[in-house]
Amino acid sequence: MSQTIASAPGKLMLLGEHAVVYGHACLVTAVNLRMRVALAPRSDDTVRIQSATLSEPFAAPVAGLRGPVQEVPEAVRFVVGALQQFWDETGTRTGFDIETASQFTHAYGLGSSAAVTVATLQALAGATDHALAPADIFRLGYAAVLDVQSGIGSGFDVAAVTYGGTLYYAGRGAEIVPLTGEPLPLVVGYSGSKAQTTALVRQVAKLRQENPEAMDASMQHVHDLMKEAEEAILCKDYARLGKMLDVNQAWLDALSVSTPALDTLIHTARQAGAYGAKLSGAGGGDCMIALVNAQTRPQVELAITQAGVPGAEVLSVETSAPGVRLEA
Numbered sequence: 001m002s003q004t005i006a007s008a009p010g011k012l013m014l015l016g017e018h019a020v021v022y023g024h025a026c027l028v029t030a031v032n033l034r035m036r037v038a039l040a041p042r043s044d045d046t047v048r049i050q051s052a053t054l055s056e057p058f059a060a061p062v063a064g065l066r067g068p069v070q071e072v073p074e075a076v077r078f079v080v081g082a083l084q085q086f087w088d089e090t091g092t093r094t095g096f097d098i099e100t101a102s103q104f105t106h107a108y109g110l111g112s113s114a115a116v117t118v119a120t121l122q123a124l125a126g127a128t129d130h131a132l133a134p135a136d137i138f139r140l141g142y143a144a145v146l147d148v149q150s151g152i153g154s155g156f157d158v159a160a161v162t163y164g165g166t167l168y169y170a171g172r173g174a175e176i177v178p179l180t181g182e183p184l185p186l187v188v189g190y191s192g193s194k195a196q197t198t199a200l201v202r203q204v205a206k207l208r209q210e211n212p213e214a215m216d217a218s219m220q221h222v223h224d225l226m227k228e229a230e231e232a233i234l235c236k237d238y239a240r241l242g243k244m245l246d247v248n249q250a251w252l253d254a255l256s257v258s259t260p261a262l263d264t265l266i267h268t269a270r271q272a273g274a275y276g277a278k279l280s281g282a283g284g285g286d287c288m289i290a291l292v293n294a295q296t297r298p299q300v301e302l303a304i305t306q307a308g309v310p311g312a313e314v315l316s317v318e319t320s321a322p323g324v325r326l327e328a
């Protein structure tokens with residue numbers, strides 16, 4: 001049986017993290033580092049999954065994969081979650097050989113979980129006669145991610161890797177608006193350590209439980225900021241957008257989700273002439289982003305590499321990349 005290959009991009013949160021978990025808006029962009037999933041239907045009911053993160057291939061009968069996805073090894077949970085959604089959606093129960101390969105390490109926080117989930121769904125649709133529209137891929141992908149992450153996640157990452165480009169995302173997927181397919185002038189700095197997203201989401205949930213009114217009011221401000229940021233992106237007013245990055249970072253700082261390493265890189269980037277800078281994603285590690293222009297880009301990149309943050313590096317990525325697709 002011939003192989004079907006699908007690929008999905010990574011993602012970067014631009015603005016609105018944490019508030020988006022409560023249905024508020026965020027802006028997210030797809031990046032040009034991709035996750036590839038190669039898949040071939042089998043004549044028996046075995047599922048075999050291979051990836052660089054597994055010391056040996058994972059294999060199990062379909063019947064053994066119908067239970068809670070937490071029962072399978074962590075390294076294959078998102079692929080198995082996607083398979084479960086596909087089997088339920090199509091009423092099929094066939095086995096597959098599946099191989100995943102990524103152009104980026106999951107340590108960067110660029111959305112490898114969402115990318116592998118969505119690329120698996122696209123490959124499954126491509127390899128069988130069950131067509132899935134992008135809206136179906138988003139719906140099934142988001143359900144799979146929620147299963148794996150015990151209900152935690154706004155779905156912004158699933159939307160980004162499904163649709164690609166730069167998006168306005170709100171209402172846990174009720175509003176997904178494409179803003180641009182053109183790259184944004186961003187510098188992306190990795191802070192040298194990996195974030196624990198679910199722990200940070202729980203930390204913010206606790207804060208909200210303790211101060212419901214103040215938190216809801218401040219999240220509404222973040223939501224309003226997204227409307228302004230959307231406008232700034234549409235008219236390419238990056239100086240204005242940069243200010244919004246700084247305002248959003250001040251709020252994230254108040255939630256205590258930033259780290260000294262992220263703070264150092266953010267301040268360094270601003271001092272080196274960036275229009276604005278903030279963390280990207282849950283905080284607690286992963287990446288920061290800075291908005292620049294052609295003149296300030298080299299000095300901001302240099303400043304990040306020379307900031308003295310252990311393990312920090314500038315990632316070479318382009319934004320507004322295409323969403324999930326079948327490869328030749």
Ligand code: PMV
Binds near residue numbers: 013154157282
């Ligand atoms: O850590 P990341 O890059 O997966 O981003 C998490 C963003 C949150 O808003 C904190 C969580 C979510 O699911 O939206």
